[in-house]
Amino acid sequence: MAKILLTNGMHPEGEGLLRAAHELVIAPDVGADTLRKLAQDVDGIIVRAKLPDDIVDHAPKLKGMVRHGVGLDFIPVAAATKKKIAVANLPGSNTQAVAEHVIAAMFELRRGLYKADAAFRAKGWDAGRAETSGFGELGGSTLGIIGVGAIGSRVANIARNGFGMTVLGASRSNKSREGIENVSLEDLFRRSDAIAVTCALTDETRGLVSREMIALMKPTAIIVNVSRGPVIDTAALVAALRERRIGGAALDVFDVQPLPAEDPLFQTANVLLTPHAASFTATSVRLMGIGSAEEMLRILKGERPKNLVNPEILD
Numbered sequence: 001m002a003k004i005l006l007t008n009g010m011h012p013e014g015e016g017l018l019r020a021a022h023e024l025v026i027a028p029d030v031g032a033d034t035l036r037k038l039a040q041d042v043d044g045i046i047v048r049a050k051l052p053d054d055i056v057d058h059a060p061k062l063k064g065m066v067r068h069g070v071g072l073d074f075i076p077v078a079a080a081t082k083k084k085i086a087v088a089n090l091p092g093s094n095t096q097a098v099a100e101h102v103i104a105a106m107f108e109l110r111r112g113l114y115k116a117d118a119a120f121r122a123k124g125w126d127a128g129r130a131e132t133s134g135f136g137e138l139g140g141s142t143l144g145i146i147g148v149g150a151i152g153s154r155v156a157n158i159a160r161n162g163f164g165m166t167v168l169g170a171s172r173s174n175k176s177r178e179g180i181e182n183v184s185l186e187d188l189f190r191r192s193d194a195i196a197v198t199c200a201l202t203d204e205t206r207g208l209v210s211r212e213m214i215a216l217m218k219p220t221a222i223i224v225n226v227s228r229g230p231v232i233d234t235a236a237l238v239a240a241l242r243e244r245r246i247g248g249a250a251l252d253v254f255d256v257q258p259l260p261a262e263d264p265l266f267q268t269a270n271v272l273l274t275p276h277a278a279s280f281t282a283t284s285v286r287l288m289g290i291g292s293a294e295e296m297l298r299i300l301k302g303e304r305p306k307n308l309v310n311p312e313i314l315d
């Protein structure tokens with residue numbers, strides 16, 4: 001029987017698969033010191049929070065780490081590879097959930113339904129109607145997608161086919177995709193009415209949404225980030241929101257997670273904040289729970305996981 005650390009809870013079906021064969025430890029918090037201490041005698045880690053960069057130095061028995069989701073920035077992959085520790089993730093497990101979150105956030109920023117509801121309840125009919133009036137429609141407007149991978153492409157399809165939006169894309173590969181006009185980052189910021197940030201966090205994308213890019217946005221444009229916090233210069237975004245230089249923002253990811261209660265974002269209007277929850281649909285949480293448990297079981301049996309991220313460990 002092996003011992004598996006879960007940085008956070010997971011879907012009961014996934015947890016059941018693991019518990020049937022192994023011992024589980026669920027971290028009481030995701031602080032670096034807690035995770036380092038708990039890693040000391042575990043064989044596997046299911047990763048839902050950022051691991052400290054030196055986690056593998058504190059985990060002499062570790063055989064594998066499985067990302068409960070897609071983004072690999074939470075796992076020190078290079079350090080794991082050096083120690084022949086397997087890393088796996090679950091591409092596709094949350095594509096639809098995150099794409100739907102982007103669309104929901106764009107809708108909310110454009111239509112202000114929650115603001116209207118609050119004003120209606122607190123101040124009556126006319127106040128509610130005043131909150132809902134005068135917004136631009138998504139239909140016929142232009143959506144810019146930064147990082148046209150699985151999620152960006154799904155958002156593009158819904159936006160184009162569902163709302164008749166014009167879709168612009170800026171991505172590293174510059175691959176041509178039907179219905180998406182490849183443009184430079186500058187053009188994307190200048191021309192878009194809504195911007196969706198769906199790229200992975202890498203050295204190239206860190207700080208990509210810079211003060212200069214934000215300054216190019218239309219005063220009515222909105223931006224939705226479901227990538228990672230450090231892709232955006234948050235201080236520049238907060239300044240633009242507070243000075244009403246842009247139309248609004250929706251952020252699901254932050255420079256520091258959990259976002260500290262004293263963060264200035266909580267005191268900023270016109271920004272919709274969600275706690276890294278874009279993938280939290282019932283379907284996706286189940287897929288990620290079962291998928292990560294199955295990958296971990298394969299690793300612990302000495303089998304190759306379906307989506308081994310670092311096949312170099314087999315050389």
Ligand SMILES: O=CC(=O)O
Binds near residue numbers: 068069071094279
């Ligand atoms: O943030 C979600 C993921 O990386 O899957």
